[in-house]
Amino acid sequence: MDKEIIVSIKNLRMRYDEKEVLKGINLEIYKGQIIGYIGANGAGKSTTVKILLGLINDYEGEVKIGGEDITKNKVAYKRRIGYVPETAEIFDNLTAYEYLNFIGELYGLDINEIEKKATKLMTLFNLEKVLHGRISSFSKGMKQKILIIASLIHNPDILFFDEPLSGLDANSVMIFKEILSELANQGKTIFYSSHIMEIVEKISSRIVLLNNGEIVADGTFEELKEKSKEGSLEEIFNQLTGFNKYKEIACEFVSTLQGV
Ligand code: ATP
Numbered sequence: 012m013d014k015e016i017i018v019s020i021k022n023l024r025m026r027y028d029e030k031e032v033l034k035g036i037n038l039e040i041y042k043g044q045i046i047g048y049i050g051a052n053g054a055g056k057s058t059t060v061k062i063l064l065g066l067i068n069d070y071e072g073e074v075k076i077g078g079e080d081i082t083k084n085k086v087a088y089k090r091r092i093g094y095v096p097e098t099a100e101i102f103d104n105l106t107a108y109e110y111l112n113f114i115g116e117l118y119g120l121d122i123n124e125i126e127k128k129a130t131k132l133m134t135l136f137n138l139e140k141v142l143h144g145r146i147s148s149f150s151k152g153m154k155q156k157i158l159i160i161a162s163l164i165h166n167p168d169i170l171f172f173d174e175p176l177s178g179l180d181a182n183s184v185m186i187f188k189e190i191l192s193e194l195a196n197q198g199k200t201i202f203y204s205s206h207i208m209e210i211v212e213k214i215s216s217r218i219v220l221l222n223n224g225e226i227v228a229d230g231t232f233e234e235l236k237e238k239s240k241e242g243s244l245e246e247i248f249n250q251l252t253g254f255n256k257y258k259e260i261a262c263e264f265v266s267t268l269q270g271v
Contacts, residue, residue: 015042016078017169017200018063023072025058025224032058033070034224042168045191045201047215049208049244051252054221056204057097060171063202064094076169090118093167095158095175097204103147107133107157110146111164118165125164132160136183151178159187170194171202176210188214212244222252 018040025033032055040046050056061067062074065085074081076088102110108129115125133142136156146154155178162170176184191201191214205211211218212232220228220235228235228251232244241247249255 016040017042017076018202019073019075019078020059020063021073023059023062023070023074025055025062025067025070032224033062036072036221036224036226038219038226038229040200040202042200043195043198043216045195045203045214045216047211047218048202048204048221049206049211049218049248050221051254055224056221057173059221060094060173060202060204064092064171065089090165091168092171093162093165093169094171095155095162095173097173097177099154099158101146101154101158101161104145106143106145107138107149108142110157111161114161115164120165128164129160132164136160136186152180152183155179156183167199169200169202171204173204174206175203176205176207184210208243208245208248218244220248220251227251 016039018038020036020038023033023036024031032053036055036059048056048059058067062070063076063081065081065088068082077091079088081088102113105113111129111133112122112125115129116122120128130139130142133139136159138153138156141149141153146157149157155175159175162172176187179187188210191203195201195216203211203215216231218228218230218232218235219226228238228247230238235244235247236242239247239250241250249257
């Protein structure tokens with residue numbers, strides 16, 4: 012694998028008021044890697060991604076993308092990035108075609124190129140019939156596919172996906188997983204945040220586990236498995252985040268429903 016560093020994060024710290032949510036993150040990400048970025052709710056994953064996207068500026072530490080500090084030359088690096096947010100306000104009143112045109116133009120694509128790509132990509136996702144339909148009339152999975160297409164239409168080098176499979180049917184999940192591996196083969200770098208451990212385990216070339224704002228594990232699935240002596244990523248996750256009470260919590264939850 013090409014060992015070119017594409018994202019470099021040094022001593023990254025972030026606080027919201029009194030609370031330190033990132034406590035000194037150090038990470039070097041190489042071209043072509045699929046990073047499974049995992050951690051419990053509130054661990055700091057979205058905060059890290061928002062910093063990398065340039066949406067949060069008041070952090071401490073150094074973040075470089077493509078060798079350049081992200082606080083310099085902000086427009087140039089953003090052209091190289093694609094992002095599927097966990098929850099998105101897409102412009103519901105637009106048609107899919109209008110939305111993809113809008114995004115394509117934002118990235119400076121030629122109108123003919125946008126038209127060709129949008130039509131083809133929509134067809135590949137089985138959405139050709141709704142190309143000119145209003146997004147407000149789409150199902151959750153259909154909207155998610157539009158977000159995926161919009162994140163990729165400008166052929167970015169670095170991708171940030173936050174629960175990208177949300178709402179996708181089983182066939183589309185298979186297509187999307189193949190797209191990920193194809194993109195990585197082409198040297199694209201993918202930052203993949205998800206709570207679905209079975210998928211992270213399968214698709215990631217490297218897994219980074221964040222716990223309370225700190226990296227507590229970093230390696231291939233095989234390496235993490237070897238270290239923790241656990242069989243699945245879910246079990247590794249539970250072990251490293253010090254969690255083993257799921258049965259007790261579930262039983263207490265259900266008995267509370269029955270009245271205390
Ligand atoms: P999840 O898996 O639930 O999406 P996450 O790992 O992405 O979680 P973050 O959204 O990065 O977690 O949140 C990390 C911590 O920062 C949490 O304690 C959260 O309450 C806090 N936080 C996030 N955004 C803000 C904000 N705008 N103001 C104050 N605190 C925030």
